[in-house]
Amino acid sequence: MSEPRWLTDEEQRTWRDFSAAVGMLRAHLETQLQQDAGMPHTYYELLVVLSEAPGQVMRMSDLAIATRSSRSRLSHAIARMEANGWVRREACETDKRGAFAHLTQAGLEALEAAAPGHVEAVRSSLFDPLTPEQIRQLGEISATIIDQLTPRCAAAAAEELERLERDTAGT
Amino acid sequence: MSEPRWLTDEEQRTWRDFSAAVGMLRAHLETQLQQDAGMPHTYYELLVVLSEAPGQVMRMSDLAIATRSSRSRLSHAIARMEANGWVRREACETDKRGAFAHLTQAGLEALEAAAPGHVEAVRSSLFDPLTPEQIRQLGEISATIIDQLTPRCAAAAAEELERLERDTAGT
DNA sequence: TACCCCTAGTTGAGCACTCAACTAAACTCC
DNA sequence: GGAGTTTAGTTGAGTGCTCAACTAGGGGTA
Numbered sequence: 057m058s059e060p061r062w063l064t065d066e067e068q069r070t071w072r073d074f075s076a077a078v079g080m081l082r083a084h085l086e087t088q089l090q091q092d093a094g095m096p097h098t099y100y101e102l103l104v105v106l107s108e109a110p111g112q113v114m115r116m117s118d119l120a121i122a123t124r125s126s127r128s129r130l131s132h133a134i135a136r137m138e139a140n141g142w143v144r145r146e147a148c149e150t151d152k153r154g155a156f157a158h159l160t161q162a163g164l165e166a167l168e169a170a171a172p173g174h175v176e177a178v179r180s181s182l183f184d185p186l187t188p189e190q191i192r193q194l195g196e197i198s199a200t201i202i203d204q205l206t207p208r209c210a211a212a213a214a215e216e217l218e219r220l221e222r223d224t225a226g227t
Numbered sequence: 228m229s230e231p232r233w234l235t236d237e238e239q240r241t242w243r244d245f246s247a248a249v250g251m252l253r254a255h256l257e258t259q260l261q262q263d264a265g266m267p268h269t270y271y272e273l274l275v276v277l278s279e280a281p282g283q284v285m286r287m288s289d290l291a292i293a294t295r296s297s298r299s300r301l302s303h304a305i306a307r308m309e310a311n312g313w314v315r316r317e318a319c320e321t322d323k324r325g326a327f328a329h330l331t332q333a334g335l336e337a338l339e340a341a342a343p344g345h346v347e348a349v350r351s352s353l354f355d356p357l358t359p360e361q362i363r364q365l366g367e368i369s370a371t372i373i374d375q376l377t378p379r380c381a382a383a384a385a386e387e388l389e390r391l392e393r394d395t396a397g398t
Numbered sequence: 399t400a401c402c403c404c405t406a407g408t409t410g411a412g413c414a415c416t417c418a419a420c421t422a423a424a425c426t427c428c
Numbered sequence: 429g430g431a432g433t434t435t436a437g438t439t440g441a442g443t444g445c446t447c448a449a450c451t452a453g454g455g456g457t458a
Contacts, residue, residue: 060346061347063350067350071349073373074366074369076369076373077370078369079295080295080372083295087416096443115406116406124247127407127408128407130407132409132445135408151453151454152454153405153451153453153454154405154453155406155407175231175234176231178234181372190364190367190368190371191241193364194368195244197248197361198245198247198248198249199248200357201353201356202244203356205248205352267414269415270414299438300414300415304415307414322424324424325436325437
């Protein structure tokens with residue numbers, strides 16, 4: 057175990073600013089959406105993805121992947137959204153294990169009511185203060201981070217699987 | 228109420244990538260810290276700030292401000308961290324309402340055990356894939372967002388206050 | 399056909415957070 | 429110096445998350 061590669065003062069400053077900026081942005085958007093539309097940001101994202109799906113229906117698994125959510129989280133979320141009347145669960149005929157999440161009219165209306173305020177919040181807190189050049193840079197940076205982390209998610213899943221198998225082998 | 232300023236396709240792509248990148252980064256760091264050190268990222272931040280304070284003691288309010296946390300969140304967090312033995316609450320002699328949070332030896336050790344893994348995770352997922360130029364850009368962008376959102380927090384607090392007063396006036 | 403493993407989705411417990419309500423001490427101002 | 433207002437911090441209920449355990453159906457192989 058060698059000495060870790062600590063952050064330089066400069067890196068530390070950047071990291072703390074980035075952390076703070078992201079934290080403030082999240083908090084700002086979360087509060088705006090919660091107060092004005094009565095939903096957390098994750099539910100908003102689910103409504104957006106569902107509204108763009110053909111027929112406004114999606115299999116639970118596909119919806120989980122599209123929103124980078126765990127199956128469990130999605131299941132809980134859809135349960136609550138169904139209670140709100142925004143979504144309807146439907147059985148899958150060809151695979152009896154499966155389930156569809158179907159956006160309802162009320163769900164679409166909730167999204168349409170929430171969208172303008174949310175978009176305005178994103179625009180005014182992120183896009184307005186940045187120059188076009190910075191926006192381009194932010195896009196590049198984000199894409200790079202996604203590329204860096206995507207294989208790592210797969211690796212983590214594989215490791216998880218391996219650990220599980222090792223545990224099971226002992227019995 | 229005029230038509231909202233919707234995002235262009237380009238902006239939308241940038242926003243979704245940024246959202247995804249931040250989400251993946253958060254999830255990655257949260258999981259790493261939770262698995263390797265048994266603490267959420269917010270507790271790690273509290274330990275860091277406390278460890279850098281003179282005497283490793285801070286007033287609750289100051290700690291809340293330094294970590295951009297609500298009083299309530301901090302109070303709950305410190306309660307749990309005290310149960311873990313990482314922190315000790317101490318009374319303030321000069322202001323009987325006040326309380327100090329004092330980092331314990333065990334807390335410092337928990338931080339020292341957690342730090343290398345966390346720093347390595349930050350470095351490998353954020354700093355390694357970015358060029359020095361991009362890191363500089365990210366610092367600039369973050370500072371701009373902070374500047375944009377800081378007055379807005381104050382404004383939100385003022386508005387909240389005003390709302391409270393208006394409600395109270397009615398009684 | 400029977401067996402075994404894999405995949406889809408749900409469930410419940412536990413944790414962190416928010417919000418609103420609360421206690422108690424300090425300040426302010428007549 | 430006493431009443432009203434602020435400030436410091438806590439508390440409890442409700443919500444969304446994670447993790448692990450579970451049900452149940454699909455798919456392969458002998």
